[in-house]
Amino acid sequence: MALEVRWATVDDAEALATLLCTMAAHYRQAPLDHSRAAATARQWLSDESPAYPHFALAFADGEVAGLASVAIAHPGIDLERLMFLKDLFVRDGARNKGVGRVLVRFLAGECLAKGIGRIDLTTEDWNEGALRFYDRLGAERHGQKVFLRLSGDALNRAAGT
Structure with a gap:
């Protein structure tokens, strides 16, 4: 299988x-309307800074097989930027065929080329497949942080509305 990864x-x-749409179904979320998802994707991709694209796409034999959604952050510690890997997703038919590994390899190469010191990520504690995948890559588990979220009413309160 020929694998290619590029910034979207x-x-x-x-x-x-x-x-x-496939990712929403996989995680048992409400189905996404493809035309709405395409319009949203077009908007996101046209708004992104060319210096830091936010979606890397993997193609297997020319068919879209996976994605990595990332953001670049500028922490104050040791003046090194970090890449935050928000989502890494591989379609069912492409799993266990190296797609996730080439996506991470692509991201790691971008980090090294641009002086970005690390990749941080989270995964659900119940997602054993993801945990095994990241363990095989040598990812260290850090228990020092608690994942928190402001959304809905809490987000409105934080905005003072």
Whole structure:
């Protein structure tokens, strides 16, 4: 299987929408309307800074197979930026075929090329497959942080509305 990874562009909006819809179904979320997902993907991809694209897409034999959604952060510690891996997702038919590994390899290479010192990520504690995958990559588990979220009413209160 030929694998290719690249930063997504506006021309990849349909491929990204396909993955977003598949990912929603995989995680048992409400189904996404593909045309709405494609319009949203087009908007996101046209708004992204060319210096730091936020979606890397993997293609297996020309078909979209996986995505990595990332953000670059500028922490104050040791003046090194970090890449936060928000989502790594591989379609069912492409799992266990090296797609996740080439996505992470692509991201790690981008970090090294751009002086980004680390990749931080989270995964659910029940997601044994993801935990095994990251263990095989040598990811260290850090228990020093608690994952928190402001959304809904709490987000409105924080905004003073």
